[in-house]
Amino acid sequence: MKNILIADDHPVVRVGLQCLLARHPGVRVIGEAADPEQLEVLLAEKTCDLVITDLSMPWGGRPDGVRMLESIRRDHGHVRLIVVTSFTNLQVLRAVVRLGVEGILEKTGGLSDLLAAVDCVLGGRTYFSGDLAQRLRSGRNRTGLSSRESEVIRLLAHGLSVKEIADVHRRTISTISRQKGAAMRRLGLRSDYELLDYAKSTGLSPGGH
Template identity: 40%
Template structure:
């Protein structure tokens, strides 16, 4: 099985590569990328049977990160199975990943235990979610829509705001208008009952957006 791996942390790339190589000749890593730009260039040059990529890989151009990057990959490579390996655990973002066609989401903290299982599930044509991720989504479903649940796009706006980006920068990164991003920020803060940017950062940190 030919695999391309992508992560902006060299240590994670090394760990992922070592984990895959421990299964002998079952997998062959045919390329590595450290940001969205490198990944898109690599996929244009090298075919693979599975892409394992991080979700948050800030870089230039700004659109090649997060949901925008995954949407672009799905548009360019509709048949390519994508497995996201991430530290982010927010249910809204995970649902956004699945909406782009991602076939699996694995928590980096559980990579050693769940990576092989996720690959087997994906190869069987099914979708895999880490145990922690599944539980969080189930909890949100039980709580219902009145529990301040953000949409995937609202969650991504909050993630970027907590990273220190301005509304204009987020608009460029997500290829949305400033008006749209501003509205999504207001909607997110209203749903969460937040009064300012400090509370927004605290929410992002506590809810798996950072």
């Protein structure tokens, strides 16, 4: 019997994963975490074979999914990892792959994807849902951002507010908000947490790789 920990900041997701995995032979869920701190406590207390985790969860008041994965890899190197994410940007996904994550699932995938990933990863193989493997190999990563959208993302990553960016560039707040929203849609980002995680993974933020 393989032991699994689940980490996601949305309770309904954790419950759904619990119910799905409860019917899957050979595995059992031994705990769930709502944030990286809780996950670290569980990893220290329990014998775990696999962690299924969201990439974008708050940690210490700021999001940093890559830092969370780095910590797990450093302190619990034997544990296998499946990351479930809404990120579609290849730079972010490559940062995850470089950490040795065995599985990446897109949140738009089906339940059968998750079970297939669990079986593959616990069997010593890797699993990338949909066309992720092909996209990662091909290197296609056209964000389609305009120069102004890219600049807005960069300044947000450096801690400026929408109002401050508007003041710096002498544009209206609504214009900056519109450019921010357009950039996030093109990058497949759904929240400010994911935006800052993207910035860290791609080197746009001061502490980025």
